[in-house]
Amino acid sequence: MNLKNDLILRAARGEKTERTPVWLMRQAGRILPEYRKVREQAGGFKKMVKTPALAAEVTLQPVDILGVDAAIIFSDILVIPEAMGLNYEVIESRGPWFEKTIQSKKDIDALKIAEGNDLQYVIDAISLTKKELNGRVPLIGFAGAPWTLFSYMIEGRGSKTFSNAKKFLYTEPALAHQLLEKIALSTINYLNAQIEAGADLVQIFDSWAGILSPEQYREFSLKYISMICNAIQENGKKEIENGKTLTSTPVIVFAKGAFFARKELGKLNCEVIGLDWNMEITESRKLIGNNKTLQGNMDPCLLYSDDETIVRETEKMLREFGPQRHIANLGHGLYPDIQKEKVKLFIDTVKNFRHGS
């Protein structure tokens, strides 16, 4: 099906766009009263993730209500550890919690490499969303980066330092690689299944990139992100050869806090690099090079301020990124207590802005 709005895809591929496209991390979420209503009726976050009709419903909400240029499938990065055999709960206002964590080789051996159909509920949600989107905007699929998922699987929950996960890298490097590879292989299967089901772009979230030293980041994270990017490109080529598609699916890599790895991120086999709000735009462009589209990077806290400040800072950001090879977004997910009107103002400011005017 042809897309009516393919701005994000064109920007990702480095093709010319009339204006900068925009979407927001966590756009489908608690900032929308419509989302909170569905969540209440569903009886919790995981129920929504596991019910394709509900996941599709909240995925569409920001397209209808906020007017973003892409939908992102409503799901959770921790569905992969669960599909590998590690169940988790989401405890209200405390976050994810794993009853069992990975501590030994035996634990790792017991995990399976997830296949696309182990996550059939996500695949169904994507098919359903694509149908309901009816070509209005592209749909973004996603997965957590292996290092970020690894952190949760070792730690068992969120943490400020993730010191258990990092300790594991130092004390059991060979086991760490074994687990990371299993996660990476599962993620490749999962992302390819999302693409097969209709995802137009995919994003890899490395939320805990910033807690590793540059050297450890290369060894334990970048390596596996690179493996995933290569596998997706490889699969894309095959699909093109088989005549199933005309273009491969762009990949966005967002490694929060990995300022020290920007040069290497620029060499990944992917189309888009996400920046957080700590990363200066001009410097990042220089480090990453001109062959990538950049995504980001407004501080989400800007959206707490008055309208004038939001417009001024958003336009300043747009000017610094320039008219091409930019997808406007925040430098992190929306915070749940940000007002919907402020989010809308950010989006409208991007959509109304014309460079050089």
Place this chain on the structure above:
Amino acid sequence: MNLKNDLILRAARGEKTERTPVWLMRQAGRILPEYRKVREQAGGFKKMVKTPALAAEVTLQPVDILGVDAAIIFSDILVIPEAMGLNYEVIESRGPWFEKTIQSKKDIDALKIAEGNDLQYVIDAISLTKKELNGRVPLIGFAGAPWTLFSYMIEGRGSKTFSNAKKFLYTEPALAHQLLEKIALSTINYLNAQIEAGADLVQIFDSWAGILSPEQYREFSLKYISMICNAIQENGKKEIENGKTLTSTPVIVFAKGAFFARKELGKLNCEVIGLDWNMEITESRKLIGNNKTLQGNMDPCLLYSDDETIVRETEKMLREFGPQRHIANLGHGLYPDIQKEKVKLFIDTVKNFRHGS
């Protein structure tokens, strides 16, 4: 009194040292069973902070037990907000908690600018520690950077995002400056009193530097750190003119996560810049310049690994920093569950290492 070991002071001033000096952030703390015993008997963290004899006792422990090249006064960065009129509690395993937080101009106006003698218990602890150290090693005094203290005063407790504090910067920039200035003036009084009481160096901890955008960091944090550095140097000059001392007191600035501000940090009126473990050493030296001593920057999690790895990585770090203008430390505070023997191994590795051998 002459110091028997002044390695850290010489390194800070850029004078030649026979070997690299070493101390550790949070060296007086839960990794030592001797500390835990005192804390238990005292009945809590704040009681220790407020009782000069106890604070002095735990300050000396790492000098006696670990053999570090400096003591750092046992205290808390939040004593300044308290001296300004904002009481706080330390809740076991949850961290600091303020009953009242700063929300308005009225709240800020109600705060006083703290004087040195508002924190007499810290000053007394310093005098007592200096006496008991008897010149063995220098004593480091410290304070939190205004932005970090501001974050706690607005937020009321620790937070992953400190979104209330950041919101305040966007919505009430003038009030934010008013509060930051009050904190900075209090900190100047406090650090000068620490120096007067015998602190041989002082460190400014900007623990939450990394959550601001580069631009906000300049406006709301660096400005006030700079103000403090200038005031301390100014006071040092006066003391030299009055014949009270021969040299001014070196200042260490540790801005965790402020990778984007390294150039500006290099221009501060201070002697030492602390690096966290995300900051690459060679690149940081280039950005900060040759006129500063660098401090850091081992990942604390290294100390979870086996002895061979600890020695190898520590020596690698020492080689990269080079033989002069370096104070060995971690890139963050010690985690409480790190084994004492591993900490000792890190310290001994630094002390035994000779460059070019």
